[in-house]
Amino acid sequence: MQELTNLKQNPKARRDYSERDIELSGKPEENPLNKELSPHPLHIRITLGSAGSIQLVLIIRYFEQIKCATAWPQLSISNNTNHQGDTNFVQHLLRHLVANDLGNEIPIPGIQYDLQNKDLTPEECIQYLESKDFGKAYCWLQSICSIPTVNSSMLYKHELNLNKSMRETIARITRRCNSWLNLSQQTRGLTNKDIDLYALKENVYPAALSCSLVQWTAITLEEFLAQNSDVLNISPDDKGITYNSYRAVIVRGSAKMECFIRIPSNYPLEMPLWILSVHWNGRGGTL
Numbered sequence: 001m002q003e004l005t006n007l008k009q010n011p012k013a014r015r016d017y018s019e020r021d022i023e024l025s026g027k028p029e030e031n032p033l034n035k036e037l038s039p040h041p042l043h044i045r046i047t048l049g050s051a052g053s054i055q056l057v058l059i060i061r062y063f064e065q066i067k068c069a070t071a072w073p074q075l076s077i078s079n080n081t082n083h084q085g086d087t088n089f090v091q092h093l094l095r096h097l098v099a100n101d102l103g104n105e106i107p108i109p110g111i112q113y114d115l116q117n118k119d120l121t122p123e124e125c126i127q128y129l130e131s132k133d134f135g136k137a138y139c140w141l142q143s144i145c146s147i148p149t150v151n152s153s154m155l156y157k158h159e160l161n162l163n164k165s166m167r168e169t170i171a172r173i174t175r176r177c178n179s180w181l182n183l184s185q186q187t188r189g190l191t192n193k194d195i196d197l198y199a200l201k202e203n204v205y206p207a208a209l210s211c212s213l214v215q216w217t218a219i220t221l222e223e224f225l226a227q228n229s230d231v232l233n234i235s236p237d238d239k240g241i242t243y244n245s246y247r248a249v250i251v252r253g254s255a256k257m258e259c260f261i262r263i264p265s266n267y268p269l270e271m272p273l274w275i276l277s278v279h280w281n282g283r284g285g286t287l
Helices: 002-009 019-025 032-036 084-092 111-116 122-131 139-144 162-191 221-227
Strands: 044-048 055-063 068-076 212-219 243-252 255-264 273-280 283-286
Touching (some): 055 162, 221 255
């Protein structure tokens, strides 16, 4: 740019500009977050699950500028398994491992002041990390990395027993993943009318079932609330929990039972909600 200015001030000056010089002179400025939030070149890859089946992969990166680690989950599915539709829950899997730990903040003491000196905000950093698929900076993740944290409630924590913390956290993630995979398999079986009762360890069903599932469909949360507004008062979401809702219809002769099911994103910490409505001989009741 200085050379171009000199050229304008001195018309007699001569210089040959290549196409590359022209392209560089008009190149837009690079996003400063690309430099400030560049992860460490080495990262940790944790694989949970047995080979040949669905595996949960956690990619953990460390960011020196914000002094914290992030985790990005993804499912590794072999070609011979029919679980392609079960990947929608993976982003909810790492949330709620600790109460109110949604990964929506950078839990590092004094990080707001450090970012102010760089003309950045925590919100900009969080959005950038998500856009690059770097994951979120969960408090439990900092604990297993021995990084002191402080949350929005000004609760300070520094985990020292890393061996115990790591084993407990990995075991909790594994249990949650298995629970969600089993739930997804059951939900898919209901949707396809493919229900295997013989896989249960205990025979809790009679020899022959006298009712049948005629419908199982996914509904929106608004449809769920509209159907059951006079039955149950559900408070609006204030803990970052989302819900999957379903409607099932089961018939037995002239009797019909409608089932409205709401599954929370923090399952199995919170159990699914069932609302049953039975209609028989012109009478109805709700449970």
